[in-house]
Amino acid sequence: HAAAGGPITIMRFLEPDLPDIVYLEQLTSALYLDKRDDVDHYLAVMDRLSAQAESPRGTQAILEELIGGSEEE
Numbered sequence: 001h002a003a004a005g006g007p008i009t010i011m012r013f014l015e016p017d018l019p020d021i022v023y024l025e026q027l028t029s030a031l032y033l034d035k036r037d038d039v040d041h042y043l044a045v046m047d048r049l050s051a052q053a054e055s056p057r058g059t060q061a062i063l064e065e066l067i068g069g070s071e072e073e
Contacts, residue, residue: 008042 009023022033022042
């Protein structure tokens with residue numbers, strides 16, 4: 001899926017002088033991206049994830065199925 005590379009955090013600030021920042025956590029380090037092109041790329045990824053995400057009810061059904069499936073093993 002769109003964010004298969006790992007967790008993404010986008011920090012947005014109310015102050016107009018502060019740019020949006022993308023935080024990427026890695027196993028032994030972290031990256032902070034503030035270049036507009038990089039931020040725009042990750043904002044597009046978040047938009048795709050939001051569009052592809054299950055509804056709250058659908059998510060609950062998936063989780064219940066996973067929990068129920070692990071009990072049967």
